[in-house]
Amino acid sequence: MSQPALDILGIGNAIVDVLARADDAFLQAQGMTKGAMTLIDAAAAERIYAAMGPGVESSGGSAGNTCAVAAALGARVGYLGKVADDALGQVFAHDIRAAGVRFPSAPLQGGTPTARCLILVTPDGQRTMNTFLGACVAFGPDDVAEAEVASAAVTYMEGYLFDPPAAQAAFRKAAKVAHEAGRKVSLTLSDPFCVGRHRAAFRDLVKHEVDILFANEAELLSLYETEDFAAALAAVRAEVGLAAVTRSEKGSIVLAGDRTVEVAAEPTQVVDTTGAGDAYAAGFLAAHAKGLPLAECGRWGSVAAAEAISHFGARPQTDLTARLAAR
């Protein structure tokens, strides 16, 4: 087995975010589920965009955010995802490459636009997401470049990948290629409703394919269909070699075999929670790639998440390595 050229290869829905502030009454009037990610079609995307306030556009996508943050923390990172050959696709490709991430995916030709996520941020800092998948629905097994997967120590995939029809097969192919090359497979569960839409497939994958799992409390409870957090922790400990469960201001719990490491959250002022979980996974994996102990992996995750929630938008706006060193 050769030395990996990449620490992390992210695979996910390549999305441009449109962030706007909104109040709870707006979410109610639009029938949105606060804090969740809802899939919308092109017509709904136009309708919501017309109704929402002035926006700020920036590259997003859960795994894309993780890759950008991990690169900012010094990891060697690649990303696979499908944009269209349009203005937003150029923005996505520019931004992820400018973040230092290898992005070899060719854009989709033929008119289906680049995916966008209309994100409403309420005064409490919570984000409510409405995703038009656009070109992402074309991402399938052929888009999983085997040499890229085989070259990465960890292939990291987002649960949202289970929403577009062909991506689940792409996910399974990537897991197979990674394991055949002696590499690890990591998954984030993304969203409790996404878990609910694809629970059986997630359960099967978590048990048989995933080496490093990221989830928050609600996602883990949804995965195991329980309201008992201790039972969910016991279930995931039995099935996955390494799991990090995030709990917002309560920090995170890292499980590895019979070891349990509790990690504190980094105190910060919450402006916008968009990208908090993505940043945590990035910090954790970047530290893990350096061979740091689990407590330090968790701390890097907490520091990255604190940076993400302290400003409007999901990608880093301040010097993350300086933040790590400040402690």
Add this chain to the structure above:
Amino acid sequence: MSQPALDILGIGNAIVDVLARADDAFLQAQGMTKGAMTLIDAAAAERIYAAMGPGVESSGGSAGNTCAVAAALGARVGYLGKVADDALGQVFAHDIRAAGVRFPSAPLQGGTPTARCLILVTPDGQRTMNTFLGACVAFGPDDVAEAEVASAAVTYMEGYLFDPPAAQAAFRKAAKVAHEAGRKVSLTLSDPFCVGRHRAAFRDLVKHEVDILFANEAELLSLYETEDFAAALAAVRAEVGLAAVTRSEKGSIVLAGDRTVEVAAEPTQVVDTTGAGDAYAAGFLAAHAKGLPLAECGRWGSVAAAEAISHFGARPQTDLTARLAAR
């Protein structure tokens, strides 16, 4: 003379900003003049974009920013400017309308893209701007809707309008229509280098057409080709009925006939100075539209400018009326 339907009609270059962080070495390597606005062509825009870091896109344009801020402060506002029929043009139109600004201008057909401004923000909070004018070069006298101008108490124009070839004639037409309707004409000088490029035209307009002038210290010194600030103030006092001169952390000086009102800056932490002058003019004009005294017009300007420089980006991100009431 009928009652005006609008308090402010802004006319300017309709631009989408692409903001990225950069260090001074990047500016030097790219040959940029720190703090200035430089006009670039399409090829330079591609070259700089490829070299710069991950960006955040949001609607900008000096007068566009002013209109969005003034609307947030409760003024009745319209805007004229030329976008293309493309994705960024849709973003600009959405954002200014979502801010509550009337935007009747039709998009330009035919392939010239919407203007963009590549803005590099250095760690000291200063912004260095590189503008590709795109569709704005098509803005001319025919785009000055006479009924809109006649309906606005104040027509507010940015000095940057003097850069695209046809816009200077549009400016003069708007001033003529406004005065014939018994309305006022306001101008911001925009940038000391822009003043240098068009000094004779500016001097003529300021003397004969402008009722309310906005300028910072450097722009005013450039206009009158002097290094003596007191002399520049005396010159502008003799030529313009109402002038507000901004001085960064030293606040602003309002001149009206033989009256002089000194206004303090609002203390805040500087994150990004993009849009500071635009926001000051918005606050000033919004208060002026309510008939408030000059000291209060200046305070509204200071509060709006402080909000603009306290975050990344030029358009408001917090509740401006709450900020005004907090004092």
